[in-house]
Amino acid sequence: MSAPAEHPAAACVDVVKTYRTASGSVPALTDVTCTVPRGRVTCVVGPSGSGKSSLLRLLACVDSPDTGSVSVGGHAVDGLGARGRRRLRRRQVSYLFQRPGDNLLPYLTAREQLRLAADLRGAAVPDDELVDLLDRLGLADRAGHRPAQLSGGEQQRLAVACGVVGGPALVVADEPTAELDTAAAVRVLEAMSTLADGGVGFVVSSHDPRVMAVADGFVRLDQGRLA
Numbered sequence: 240m241s242a243p244a245e246h247p248a249a250a251c252v253d254v255v256k257t258y259r260t261a262s263g264s265v266p267a268l269t270d271v272t273c274t275v276p277r278g279r280v281t282c283v284v285g286p287s288g289s290g291k292s293s294l295l296r297l298l299a300c301v302d303s304p305d306t307g308s309v310s311v312g313g314h315a316v317d318g319l320g321a322r323g324r325r326r327l328r329r330r331q332v333s334y335l336f337q338r339p340g341d342n343l344l345p346y347l348t349a350r351e352q353l354r355l356a357a358d359l360r361g362a363a364v365p366d367d368e369l370v371d372l373l374d375r376l377g378l379a380d381r382a383g384h385r386p387a388q389l390s391g392g393e394q395q396r397l398a399v400a401c402g403v404v405g406g407p408a409l410v411v412a413d414e415p416t417a418e419l420d421t422a423a424a425v426r427v428l429e430a431m432s433t434l435a436d437g438g439v440g441f442v443v444s445s446h447d448p449r450v451m452a453v454a455d456g457f458v459r460l461d462q463g464r465l466a
């Protein structure tokens with residue numbers, strides 16, 4: 240399941256998402272249409288509760304819209320069964336959590352994390368490519384280090400590297416710099432910008448002006464609608 244390069248990293252058309260709770264329905268997204276281009280960092284912005292995380296979860300194929308359609312790397316998500324979605328997710332989507340440590344396995348070295356990420360994606364990535372990736376993110380001398388031996392910023396850069404290894408279409412990151420100081424956040428964002436050039440599309444939700452400053456495009460939400 241390779242991702243045809245002519246398709247955007249991800250797209251959704253007229254998606255509606257409502258959460259059903261014991262106390263009633265909560266509308267999260269209403270008629271949202273957007274595209275995440277390849278080779279770019281797209282930032283989803285909006286006030287708290289505007290639907291940013293809900294949109295990211297749909298694009299990451301971890302949740303489904305009530306109506307509307309989602310595609311990743313040109314593959315339609317709608318109509319896929321649980322197995323098909325898992326397969327699409329594994330090959331085409333990476334998800335970065337806010338807390339750097341949540342993105343990595345504590346007992347693997349940086350190089351091993353990358354190797355595992357490539358293997359899980361079913362991609363044959365030569366060792367020298369992994370070394371080169373670490374080098375590009377300023378982590379060459381950290382290849383043999385485990386997460387506890389890395390700073391939060393280094394961990395998150397490594398997580399970004401794991402996110403792109405093996406060539407997924409889309410990397411989804413929910414507030415990826417929220418736990419980092421400015422210097423570390425800027426390096427993570429530079430890493431995203433640099434690696435996007437390889438053709439992956441990043442979609443990032445954030446309130447952080449540092450993130451917005453590197454974004455190539457925006458999806459603005461307000462009360463679940465495009466603003």
Ligand SMILES: Nc1ncnc2c1ncn2[C@@H]1O[C@H](COP(=O)(O)OP(=O)(O)OP(=O)(O)O)[C@@H](O)[C@H]1O
Nearest residue numbers: 258260265266267286287288289290291292293294
């Ligand atoms: N699992 C859920 N069950 C019920 N309501 C939910 C659930 N997840 C989100 N919501 C509601 O959906 C709406 C959109 O939430 P969402 O988390 O997508 O917004 P957000 O813009 O990411 O917010 P924040 O910036 O505060 O993280 C909010 O009204 C929220 O309360």
